[in-house]
Amino acid sequence: MSTPGQPDSPDIRWNGQYQFALRQLVLKDFRTRYRNMSLGIFWSLLNPLIMMAVLTFVFTQVFPASRRAFPVFVLCGIIPYNFFALAWSSGTGSLLDSTNLIKKVPVPREIIPVASVLSHCLHVFIQFGLLAMFLFLYGFTINRYWALLPVIWVFYILFVIGMVLATSALNIYVRDTRYVVESANTVLFWLVPIFYGGEMIKPEFVDIYSLNPIAALVQATRNILMEGRPPATSLLVKLCASSLVIFAGGWTVFQRLKHRIYDYL
Numbered sequence: 001m002s003t004p005g006q007p008d009s010p011d012i013r014w015n016g017q018y019q020f021a022l023r024q025l026v027l028k029d030f031r032t033r034y035r036n037m038s039l040g041i042f043w044s045l046l047n048p049l050i051m052m053a054v055l056t057f058v059f060t061q062v063f064p065a066s067r068r069a070f071p072v073f074v075l076c077g078i079i080p081y082n083f084f085a086l087a088w089s090s091g092t093g094s095l096l097d098s099t100n101l102i103k104k105v106p107v108p109r110e111i112i113p114v115a116s117v118l119s120h121c122l123h124v125f126i127q128f129g130l131l132a133m134f135l136f137l138y139g140f141t142i143n144r145y146w147a148l149l150p151v152i153w154v155f156y157i158l159f160v161i162g163m164v165l166a167t168s169a170l171n172i173y174v175r176d177t178r179y180v181v182e183s184a185n186t187v188l189f190w191l192v193p194i195f196y197g198g199e200m201i202k203p204e205f206v207d208i209y210s211l212n213p214i215a216a217l218v219q220a221t222r223n224i225l226m227e228g229r230p231p232a233t234s235l236l237v238k239l240c241a242s243s244l245v246i247f248a249g250g251w252t253v254f255q256r257l258k259h260r261i262y263d264y265l
Contacts, residue, residue: 162250
């Protein structure tokens, strides 16, 4: 059942431009996040820097590691993980946070969680500049396989969008969903090879890790940036396939649940 004057599917009444609406929502989310912060956009750099410094200290001083360029190694893991964790967490609550917009403007529901994810892509661009600086400081050079990174990240972003589409819709009906996501992010911090390498994973768990798009992207990023070689074909195939499956699953869940979102807000 829908509220009088509010159609079950706002897409029928939507006559605006998707690209314009998406761009405005992305910019709004990005600006709002830093509007009242004294350091503003520099928080995008401080967060991975602080994590890198702490993990570098722990695994070079407390638990000495012999790995070369450990700060670069850690950043290759922190940046993909932070993007996923922050985008998934904020995206899950995006529909609830946009209640006024949904009730006043017949904007397609999908645009809101998608815009929430894409706004975090702006942070990734900034953080990759930081990573590039550390790469050059430690003597790494640009190689031809860097061209693979945008392609890999497109599939990774589709994976995150799929996760956000599913949980943002579920969060409307089950308000505990946001807390489940936050707990899952805590667990994933240890299950994704951020401060340890793929070679430390036991053989029986390698296939499971390779099906995890976050772990696969971290490993592929290190292969390209630190080892100067392309990721294994099997790793790329699993990364792309699992990302597409999760995106399709998230899209399907959202389409099934979106028609009654207005009634539960």
